[in-house]
Amino acid sequence: MPAVPFKTRAKAAIRPYWRHARDLWRLARFCIYDFHRFRRFSGTFPLRMSSGAEAARITKYYHMIEKGLALSAPRPGFGHYAIGELCELLEKSMIEGRQGQHIGHALDTLLAYRDFNAHSDGATPDCVERVITQAQVQKIACVPGATKAVTRAEITEAIGFDAERFFSTRYSVRQFSDAPVDRADLEAAIRIAQTTPSVCNRQSARVHIIIDPAQRAELLRFQNGNRGFGESMGALAIITADLSHFVEPSERYQAWIDGGLFAMTFALGLHARGLGSCFLNWSASVENDRALRAAMNLPDEETVITFLAIGTLRETFIVARSPRKPLDQVVTLDAF
Numbered sequence: 001m002p003a004v005p006f007k008t009r010a011k012a013a014i015r016p017y018w019r020h021a022r023d024l025w026r027l028a029r030f031c032i033y034d035f036h037r038f039r040r041f042s043g044t045f046p047l048r049m050s051s052g053a054e055a056a057r058i059t060k061y062y063h064m065i066e067k068g069l070a071l072s073a074p075r076p077g078f079g080h081y082a083i084g085e086l087c088e089l090l091e092k093s094m095i096e097g098r099q100g101q102h103i104g105h106a107l108d109t110l111l112a113y114r115d116f117n118a119h120s121d122g123a124t125p126d127c128v129e130r131v132i133t134q135a136q137v138q139k140i141a142c143v144p145g146a147t148k149a150v151t152r153a154e155i156t157e158a159i160g161f162d163a164e165r166f167f168s169t170r171y172s173v174r175q176f177s178d179a180p181v182d183r184a185d186l187e188a189a190i191r192i193a194q195t196t197p198s199v200c201n202r203q204s205a206r207v208h209i210i211i212d213p214a215q216r217a218e219l220l221r222f223q224n225g226n227r228g229f230g231e232s233m234g235a236l237a238i239i240t241a242d243l244s245h246f247v248e249p250s251e252r253y254q255a256w257i258d259g260g261l262f263a264m265t266f267a268l269g270l271h272a273r274g275l276g277s278c279f280l281n282w283s284a285s286v287e288n289d290r291a292l293r294a295a296m297n298l299p300d301e302e303t304v305i306t307f308l309a310i311g312t313l314r315e316t317f318i319v320a321r322s323p324r325k326p327l328d329q330v331v332t333l334d335a336f
């Protein structure tokens with residue numbers, strides 16, 4: 001066997017150290033990039049609170065009250081801290097003439113909270129009356145409501161189908177037919193995606209749909225996993241999350257969690273409408289993230305979560321097998 005030249009051996013020996021150092025440096029840069037984006041565009045720092053951040057905070061606090069009212073036995077007069085914060089934010093919002101569904105929903109919740117305390121001998125803080133009066137003066141429509149009743153029969157009826165089959169026939173599709181994607185199907189799938197839970201119901205997820213092939217090709221240049229099928233999709237979705245909806249340093253990863261959950265439900269919604277889809281990762285470098293943002297003119301506060309290729313199904317097509325791990329490698333049960 002011919003001897004391996006010294007230069008080749010030396011290169012092979014050095015390579016892992018070089019890669020280690022390079023990736024440590026890249027990791028640090030990427031984390032610093034994310035840190036600065038969260039610092040600048042999240043709703044964490046009240047000195048520069050955008051209207052989006054204010055709406056997110058209002059939603060956070062009214063949701064604390066509505067979920068309190070959804071407990072089996074809410075404590076009379078519960079939630080004074082959340083009520084105080086909510087009243088302060090609502091008063092400011094109304095005085096500054098801001099509008100939006102969140103204000104109406106927050107007022108509905110305050111009315112329900114006042115009714116609950118009136119029927120359970122709980123104390124309602126004075127600010128609640130003040131805010132309700134202010135809303136009446138400004139003629140903002142609200143009706144008491146923070147919870148709704150659900151029956152087991154409703155749910156049993158709704159799940160009376162082969163759910164396992166539904167989930168197990170969602171594949172990552174990389175071969176699409178030429179038929180265009182129907183906008184009504186996209187809209188229906190987005191409505192389904194909107195049923196996704198999100199932290200305090202803040203609903204930070206956004207979806208950008210690009211149907212025009214030239215625009216799609218322009219954006220797909222920045223993504224590294226669509227080679228060989230990118231051009232065949234009927235629509236590209238770019239799912240983002242609005243950082244202004246996150247209001248604490250501890251929520252620094254919430255955009256990816258809420259955005260990821262939304263993206264999954266969207267994919268299932270597309271499947272429910274008979275469309276195929278394939279996630280396309282946005283495990284992007286700082287440079288690629290900046291380039292994409294500039295190309296699509298993405299608002300600063302939106303963080304890209306993932307791309308999703310969407311298309312109509314062929315009569316028959318091939319998918320990767322993508323076998324799953326055995327259950328015992330995924331789950332531990334009572335193993336503390």
Ligand SMILES: Cc1cc2nc3c(=O)[nH]c(=O)nc-3n(C[C@H](O)[C@H](O)[C@H](O)COP(=O)(O)O)c2cc1C
Pocket residue numbers: 170171172173174224225226278279280281282306319320322
């Ligand atoms: C966040 C995410 C990113 C992905 N990125 C890519 C990608 O860039 N290109 C690709 O062809 N598939 C991509 N996939 C698809 C996975 O390969 C696929 O989901 C996995 O193999 C399981 O197969 P299944 O979706 O058919 O069940 C991605 C999936 C996820 C969830």
